[in-house]
Amino acid sequence: MPNPVPTTREMERINWMEFREWVPERIQTVLLPLGTLEAHGATANGTDIIAPVAIARAIADRVNAMIAPVVPYGFTGVLDAYPGGFTIPEDVYRAYVRAVVVGLAGNGFRNIILLNGHGGGQTAVLQSLGQEVGRETSTRILVVNWWSYCSDVVREVYGEDGGHAGNTETAFMLAVDPSLVQKDRYSGAEMATPIPAPNTWSAYPFPSSILLYTEGEGYPDFDLEKAKVYFTKVNEKMAALIEETIAKWELAKL
Numbered sequence: 001m002p003n004p005v006p007t008t009r010e011m012e013r014i015n016w017m018e019f020r021e022w023v024p025e026r027i028q029t030v031l032l033p034l035g036t037l038e039a040h041g042a043t044a045n046g047t048d049i050i051a052p053v054a055i056a057r058a059i060a061d062r063v064n065a066m067i068a069p070v071v072p073y074g075f076t077g078v079l080d081a082y083p084g085g086f087t088i089p090e091d092v093y094r095a096y097v098r099a100v101v102v103g104l105a106g107n108g109f110r111n112i113i114l115l116n117g118h119g120g121g122q123t124a125v126l127q128s129l130g131q132e133v134g135r136e137t138s139t140r141i142l143v144v145n146w147w148s149y150c151s152d153v154v155r156e157v158y159g160e161d162g163g164h165a166g167n168t169e170t171a172f173m174l175a176v177d178p179s180l181v182q183k184d185r186y187s188g189a190e191m192a193t194p195i196p197a198p199n200t201w202s203a204y205p206f207p208s209s210i211l212l213y214t215e216g217e218g219y220p221d222f223d224l225e226k227a228k229v230y231f232t233k234v235n236e237k238m239a240a241l242i243e244e245t246i247a248k249w250e251l252a253k254l
């Protein structure tokens with residue numbers, strides 16, 4: 001008799017014999033985290049990698065999913081001039097992620113959930129790939145930008161809007177591991193710039209690595225207890241989206 005749960009949900013840790021016992025008969029869903037290396041104010045350059053991996057680990061049991069190894073390199077864009085970050089050219093990135101998703105489909109997963117940690121050009125690539133590969137492989141693909149899907153959670157916990165490397169991500173990193181946040185390197189508002197309204201201005205490199213969604217709101221507050229509440233609520237909302245989406249796919253017999 002196989003165990004009631006797999007010994008691990010992480011695809012790089014399970015062996016092929018056990019994988020075969022679970023997928024696709026008893027596990028039809030895979031979570032694929034995707035990030036990039038990019039400056040994030042007082043927190044880690046790998047925030048966009050670490051956050052979706054943490055979400056995947058937090059929700060995999062609840063949504064009965066395997067966790068695919070993260071795709072760590074991505075399309076960083078306007079912040080790639082900051083030390084330690086860089087951009088993978090779009091055509092290369094697209095082809096590589098496409099092969100990863102096709103590979104997951106080929107292993108029998110029916111529901112492929114792309115947990116994206118980074119926005120801008122990367123979001124556009126993933127959304128178009130999701131549709132293309134879903135159609136081609138007859139799988140069901142959900143692409144979710146966790147920070148923007150959960151922007152209401154920031155407002156609920158912090159009473160204001162968040163920002164790139166603001167509370168939205170800095171608090172999330174604090175909850176994952178406080179050593180990922182260096183409060184003493186944060187010098188306040190001078191380190192942040194509001195995201196320009198569309199077609200007003202743009203700059204390369206962007207002048208700050210903290211980008212506020214609303215001017216004057218979203219500065220990191222470094223409050224660990226609030227961060228833990230926020231982390232739990234984000235994971236709850238993410239798991240609910242995945243459950244509801246799969247339930248509706250099932251209902252529609254897609």
Ligand SMILES: [Zn+2]
Binds near residue numbers: 118
């Ligand atoms: Zn980020």
